[in-house]
Amino acid sequence: MKRTIFNGQLLPWLLLAPQLAVTLVFFIWPAFQAIRQSFLREDAFGINSQFVGLANFRALLDSAQYLNSLKVTAVFAVSVTVLSMGVALILAVAVDRMLKSQRPYTTLLVWPYAVAPAVAGILWYFIFNPTVGILPYMLDIIGYDWNHNTDKSDAMILVVIASAWKQISYNFLFFVAGLQAIPASLREAAAIDGAGPVRRFFDITFPLLSPTTFFLLVVNIVYAMFETFAVIDSTTEGGPAQATNIMVYKVYFDGFIGQNMGSSAAQSVVLMLIVISLTVIQFRYVEKRVEY
């Protein structure tokens, strides 16, 4: 194999420069600002500023609301991931069995992905609205009093459904592609050996799908934790009684609405650490263990 060797250091750095500049200005610099701010106590206008060490972090650990937010985030992320991946897998397996109608079904199922999270939130907010929504009306007939303004689990169900709904399309696409990559001969051989459809799915299809599944797992957890802000903001705004106040929303509320910069910055630093560890897990363990 022939390798081109560049003399000097200038050209590679020049070629990298635009990307490095973007990363520095939009990622590294704000991250550094957040870290700096997390050690400060400041009024909203930045007139008084004092270094307080780890006080902001200590306050977080002492705060029942923050611990609650951690718990809520965990429940929310797991529910969204399980629901969106579960439904997507069922749909993908069903579509995979279709011969002629595969394409139209795939196209139709991908549509929700084009809906912006804020719009998805509003959509579900109307469907579930206790006063004018259609679902509470039907639930009322069977005797269930739906009200996500007062009931914590109703609120959680609402944001989980609204967030999972549009992610199903994304997962579905990857699962369909994953399924199509599995050689039909393997399943046929098992069928000849007398394995039924359920057995074939769990013994052959599901294990062979594991690279896709693990990839989607990480993507979905990241999605649920960081990209569902708009859904929360347009439906429950973190309520009732903080029941849906996930960490990202709390950063926004405390910092932008509450003007409590120190605490908000400390929370962003914690989030940063979570993202870093998720990334490490993905690269160190998941990518190595999974057979491609």
Place this chain on the structure above:
Amino acid sequence: MTRLLTASAATLIASLTAANAQTEIQWWHAMGGELGTKLEEIVKGFNDSQDEYKVVPSYKGTYPETMTAAIAAFRAKEQPAIVQVFEVGTGTMMAAQGAIVPVYQLMEEQGVEFDPAAFLPAVVGYYTDTDGNMLSMPFNSSTPILYYNKDVFEKAGLDPETPPKTWGEVEEFSNKIMESGAAECGFTTGWVSWIQTENLSAFHNQPIGTEQNGFGGTAARLTLNGDVQVKHWANLKKWADEGLFKYGGPVGGDDAPPMFYSQECAMIMNSSASLAGVIANAKDFELGFGMLPYYDDVEGAPQNSIIGGATLWVLTGRPDEEYAGTAKFFEYLASPEVQADWHQFSGYLPITQAAYDLGKEQGYYDENPGSEVGLQQITLNEPTENSKGLRFGNYVQIRGIIDEEFEQMLSGSKDAQGALDSVVERGNALLEEFEKQNQ
């Protein structure tokens, strides 16, 4: 980043146009829709009246967004001369002593005639310091009133011309309404924090915090877990369980108005500034108006209600000529004609006695029943320390806590005393933090 860009673009434009003689004055506001159009019309009136100054209004989104934008701009040294800030941001603005120019000082320095006594005490009282100096310019103020459905009252065998005066009557009327099947629920409310906690306290002359409800300084702490507040929250819980009262959600209570419009609930307590909206939506029934209810066994009730809405704050660090223009503009804004026009168009309260009198002279209140209730309610008595208003730091978050604890109580995980005790405890933690931030 976009804020920074818009801010720098704004200054660029400002510096480019500085070449001509007019001084431009930036005004960031949060009035969208029809109110925004009206605001621009008012500004145009000022700009056309002289050629020295030009006020440039820019819409910056919701109240919190506008305030955040102004604070971010201040940190980047690109602040506007005037910014509209909602009443719960007052504590934050007032504590930022290096960032604001108090209005009384501005008027004094610019030599513009300015008589604080011309303003309605309940309106400006909210925005004055303990010495009675006006810190910001009231622009849009409102107060909660009671709206009721006359048709439902009639069906329930009640006198449609008599709204309930006391909470006892609210309970009695609601029971009649539900028993007769005239409506499914008695009443609902917007703003549990503003109406059922802060205004309830003021109307019964009860404090919600120390240091004159926070007017005395950042050492103030909450005390809103008093007997009257606990009794009222406990009643709301009881009435919610019995179905007399329906909760419309946190903050402004977005789900409350639809319950009233759809005739599910017979009464609603909400801002006087939503009058136009209520009239537009209450097409299928006759609308009635009343003052907020009170408990007749509490001494001193009814006192007067307090206001909400927003005022205009002047920020430091702008060139001198902009302050001269700002003072002139405020003088124009406070004139009876501008005030009466804005008040009658929007449903917000007029800020001066002269504007109120002008409305009376024009016969406006006779033609528009309901538009005077709020005014009568805030001028019911001379405001006391407890009914002047409130001023606490981090108050946006404290309002959030009030909503949360109210929801905890409704869901049954706390009683009224427990919920209000937690409001005080959690709120005071934020107030302590605020005091430290502003030392």
